[in-house]
Amino acid sequence: MDILIVLVICLILDIAVGMFAHNYRGRSGFGWFLLAIILSPLLAFLLAVVSKRIEPNDHLILEIEREQQRRIVPLGIGFVAAIVAAIFLAAMASNYLAG
DSSP: OHHHHHHHHHHHHHHHHHHHHHHHHOOOHHHHHHHHHHSOHHHHHHHHHHSOOOOOOGGGHHHHHHHHHHHHHHHHHHHHHHHHHHHHHHHHHHHHHHO
């Protein structure tokens, strides 16, 4: 049961690293999420912090802002769905291991 709690916490931290890399560094959130799973959330976060921010081209800023405004709600729903799914999988695994 303790290992499941650790795995759920790591999954949540992996998601947080991906969101940080996407929102604050302009990087691929899913790529950094996968990197955090492979390495560790702490190491991936440190790599994201020291990486340079990728600035979009000036002529694309307005288009990107419009796209982000359309995607705000789906991203929030996706994040909540990922957390709910992680908790559900942890509960199912603990029930399976309990017998």
